Amino acid sequence: MSSTPQHSQHISISDLRSDLKGEVIGPEDAAYNEARQVFFKGVDRRPAAVARVAGAVDVARVVTLARESGLELAVRSGGHSRAGYGTSDGGIVIDLSGMRGLDIAADAKTAWVETGITAGEYTSAVGERGRATGLGDTGSVGIGGITLAGGIGFLVRKYGLTIDDLLAAEVVTANGEIVQASEESEPDLFWAVRGGGGNFGVATRLQLRLHEISEIVGGLLILPATPEVITGFIEAAEAAPEELSTIANVMLAPPMPFIPEEAYGKPVLLALLADIGAVDQAERVLAPFRALGRPYADMVRPMRYPEIYEGEGPPVPFMAGTNFFADALAPADAGTILEQLHQSTAMMKAVQLRVLGGALARVPSDTTAFGHRDRRLFVNIAAMYTDPAEAATHDAWVAGVADSLGKDDAGGYVGFLGEEHGETVRAAYPGRTWDRLRNLKRRYDPDNLFRLNHNIPPADPSDGA
Ligand SMILES: Cc1cc2nc3c(=O)[nH]c(=O)nc-3n(C[C@H](O)[C@H](O)[C@H](O)COP(=O)(O)OP(=O)(O)OC[C@H]3O[C@@H](n4cnc5c(N)ncnc54)[C@H](O)[C@@H]3O)c2cc1C
Incomplete structure (x- = not known):
């Protein structure tokens, strides 16, 4: 799945537990079998730990641990990746499902949402206020995965993709920094996360536009x-x-x-x-x-x-x-x-x-x-x-x-896409998009820490890409 060799590093579950506000589930825990599963039940992987993170600071800690230990890092929002990228054999999983906070602005024109919420939960909650953002066709899909991929759903012809309603994102980058990406702040990162998947960091919160739809x-x-x-x-x-x-x-x-x-x-x-x-x-x-x-x-x-x-x-x-x-x-x-x-x-x-x-x-x-x-x-x-x-x-x-x-x-x-690599992923980003993404990958994730995804390899400096 990844081109980088897997280090078989041992991690201490108890050290990780004491580092995080959220829950850490290891192979010895009763919750492990359920925690390692994703939507496609045939995916049968055994991570070293599943970190049910409680916020961006927890995410930054796990990102840093993965970077320093060399452990494979999986990031899971709703777990619907067909390739099973939301889990890992021997690696560490950032499971965002505990982060479901939703904060609708007073004017109900926008909302900040944590990325562990599902499309259905988000739609129900904003629906209480007669508002909606276009997502996909399935309620259990995670808002994290669908938004970063693009998001083609029931409002696509009237309001475009989910990313067309994305106004800002809080992202934990490979170096463990928590940054705000929007047109004004880190605009390149904001461009890349709108379609570039999980290649550029872990999105912990999204600011989405709300439309009046009841x-x-x-x-x-x-x-x-x-x-x-x-x-x-x-x-x-x-x-x-x-x-x-x-x-x-x-x-x-x-x-x-x-x-x-x-x-x-x-x-x-x-x-x-x-x-x-x-x-x-x-x-x-x-x-x-x-x-x-x-x-x-x-x-x-x-x-x-x-x-x-x-x-x-x-x-x-x-x-x-x-x-x-x-x-x-x-x-x-x-x-x-x-x-x-x-x-x-x-x-x-x-x-x-x-x-x-x-x-x-x-x-x-x-x-x-x-x-x-x-x-x-x-x-x-x-x-x-x-x-x-x-x-x-x-x-x-x-x-x-x-x-x-x-x-x-x-x-x-x-x-x-499923477990596709190389040409298929490259073709999904036509024209100059691919080169721009590779350059930004080099800037934001030069060592390809975020590689359990439809991977965009960092540009090779010798290519001049
Ligand atoms: C039944 C079904 C119906 C679908 N319908 C639609 C549809 O109508 N329209 C549409 O556009 N798509 C649809 N999809 C595709 C879906 O949007 C993608 O599979 C999406 O990536 C799933 O998101 P997830 O969070 O549930 O999955 P996950 O497996 O958790 O994540 C998928 C990928 O995104 C990355 N990722 C997830 N969250 C984050 C985050 N917060 N930060 C960084 N990276 C993250 C993961 O690492 C992984 O690589 C559907 C998929 C299924 C299985």
């Missing part, structure tokens, strides 16, 4: 999937007002209580829609989607915005995946998706399509380290499975689907 019209619409329905859905999503963002999963219908039995195993387009425009206009906005076919289920209804995060699937042991950006989906591609779904033996597989554009596309591509602003469509291919011996089969399937859909070399979104 009642929306949203929920699940499940349609029988044909090539015409899939392409029609994309056209309708592109033509819709920016208040509407959609996430369409083309998949074989799972046996879920709200899906009629006769549809089980048949191709469906399972879409999540969120329309934050005027509720009394929603019927008109949603009509083109409903007209695409006779829905198997139509659960789109007025709701409070946080309700869109309710209802999460069962735990996932392993997931093969790949993703890319595209500009369009031809009817033949939609047909290919449907054919390919039948070829996979994974317990669940889906090709997810998200129409972008809108506010995301209006931000110049060099404003942040997320460099894919000009692409219209995001395609994420995933296959879930339980037996690790099948990894190669499912990896090959997702790669095959991506190839047949014309995935180019223009790179994907790091948020959905």
Whole structure:
């Protein structure tokens, strides 16, 4: 996983305990088995210690310990990294889950939030004040990981990525310093953390913009999937007002209580829609989607915005995946998706399509380290499975689907990458973004302490990069 050799240093759990305000869990502790786990339950790693830090000062101490001891350092917010970067074999884990503080400004236009909170908890809490910040589609994802990756969610067309609402971040850098990064203070670091993942330090607090959003019209619409329905859905999503963002999963219908039995195993387009425009206009906005076919289920209804995060699937042991950006989906591609779904033996597989554009596309591509602003469509291919011996089969399937859909070399979104290195990570940061990131990595983390991530190696001074 890391290119730097692992030192097998012994750490004293009791010394660490006396150094930190937060809790330290070692292999001898009853809580260890739970504490070493992440979202993907197949990831089975045994860290030397899990430090449930209580604040930035604790984080700085653990960062310093990792730097001085040479122990591998994992940083975990919500633990949803597909590669399992939130845990480590033999290393030390900074587990931010004890840091869930939220401080909404008096005018309710911004909030400071600690990075151990989940997307769902944050959305519920700010939702109490009729406010929201765009995150992803899943409540249990950590605000730390999703924000640093970029954040593509239900508000993407109206308000852009999560990083477009990030106003400042408190970051513990590799030398153990606690710094504020914003347009005014450490602007280069602020640029890098907006898309550069955990490469530049541990974000302990984020200041996010809040939008006035309370009642929306949203929920699940499940349609029988044909090539015409899939392409029609994309056209309708592109033509819709920016208040509407959609996430369409083309998949074989799972046996879920709200899906009629006769549809089980048949191709469906399972879409999540969120329309934050005027509720009394929603019927008109949603009509083109409903007209695409006779829905198997139509659960789109007025709701409070946080309700869109309710209802999460069962735990996932392993997931093969790949993703890319595209500009369009031809009817033949939609047909290919449907054919390919039948070829996979994974317990669940889906090709997810998200129409972008809108506010995301209006931000110049060099404003942040997320460099894919000009692409219209995001395609994420995933296959879930339980037996690790099948990894190669499912990896090959997702790669095959991506190839047949014309995935180019223009790179994907790091948020959905797995244990990828080298060219795949490099391609995720197109154009000059990569060189700028490497130079900043050299400035902020020259020894690559933060390497358990989609790693950006520090620029080599001899490259002149
Ligand atoms: C079920 C599921 C649904 C998803 N849906 C979406 C979606 O709709 N939109 C989207 O954009 N993404 C989505 N993602 C991707 C998700 O945003 C990334 O996997 C994200 O990195 C997870 O964040 P986390 O904090 O939960 O994970 P973690 O495993 O804790 O962290 C992921 C990475 O970020 C680093 N990191 C986390 N917190 C910090 C921090 N505070 N400081 C420094 N580094 C940190 C970690 O070291 C690690 O490398 C989804 C993922 C899953 C599994």
